Amino acid sequence: MVLLQGAASSLLLLFLLFAAAAAAAPMELYFSRAELARIAGYGEEPVSTVLVSGQVACQLCLRPGSDLLTFDLPGSKVAVTCTTEGPNTMANSAFATTNEYGNFSIELPSRLHAIPSLENACSVKVLELPPDSACRVGGGHGSSHGLRLSSSDGSVRTYTTGVIRLQHDGTPSNKCVQEEDTSDRR
Secondary structure (H helix, E strand, O other), rough: HHHHHHHHHHHHHHHHHHHHHHHHHOOOOOOHHHHHHHHHHHOOOOOOOEEEEEEEEEEOOOOOEEEEEEEEEOOOOEEEEEEEEOOOOHHEEEEEEOOOEEEEEOOOOOHOOOOOOOHHHHHEEEEEEEOOEOOOOOOOOOOOEEEEEEEEEEEEEEEEEEEEEEEEOOHHHHHOOOOOOOOOOO
């Protein structure tokens, strides 16, 4: 009987040592890289998406009293820049070029997703217009345009600047007939 108890106790000790070794084994032995990234909430697949969209347009008035004409500006370079702690502005920016209709959509890098009050910390700037553009980027290096949250669906948030309207150098827009804005009417 003593021999049986000694064997049982050795077996129990061996089982406990094996269980402790298995518990201390790194998770990499049991899970693939993709599974570890998914479990940890980061990795190859982003856990959230933040998009900033808008449109760049040019306003042109040929002479006082005429209609204020608005047309799209394809090929314009735009940037979303976010103010964060630290000096590296380039790391806090994302860039895009407008499509044939003057629209842009920029997916922000994941390091900017957790910025509190993103609509207050980030803005859009038009950096460069196509060489044949009749309009100009105002305010020297371009003025900043604010963001507003347009939708939030689970892990996807979308912000917009709306239409960024740039002026032609000689456009006396205050003396031209303004086009009627019907976008907010119901």
